[in-house]
Amino acid sequence: MASSKGIVLAFDLYGTLLSTESIAHKLAQHFGPEEGKSIAALWRRYQLEYTWRLNSMGQYKPFSEVT
Structure with missing residues (x-):
C-alpha cells in the first residue's frame, strides 16, 4: 500500500x-519612545500568551480574532 504522507513546511515569519x-x-508618537516600546512589548507578550492558552485548551481561533 502506498504511503500518503505529505510534506509540511512551517516557519516563523514574525521578526524575520x-x-x-x-x-x-x-505608539511613541503618542506616549514617547520608551513608553511606546514598553506598550508594544506588552501587547506582543499578551498576543502570544492568548494564542498559547487557546491552543492548550483545544480552542482554535484565527490570530486576527485573538489580537
Whole structure:
C-alpha cells in the first residue's frame, strides 16, 4: 500500500519578515519612545500568551480574532 504522507513546511515569519516592533513607532508618537516600546512589548507578550492558552485548551481561533 502506498504511503500518503505529505510534506509540511512551517516557519516563523514574525521578526524575520514582519516587524513586530513597527507598532512601537506609532505608539511613541503618542506616549514617547520608551513608553511606546514598553506598550508594544506588552501587547506582543499578551498576543502570544492568548494564542498559547487557546491552543492548550483545544480552542482554535484565527490570530486576527485573538489580537
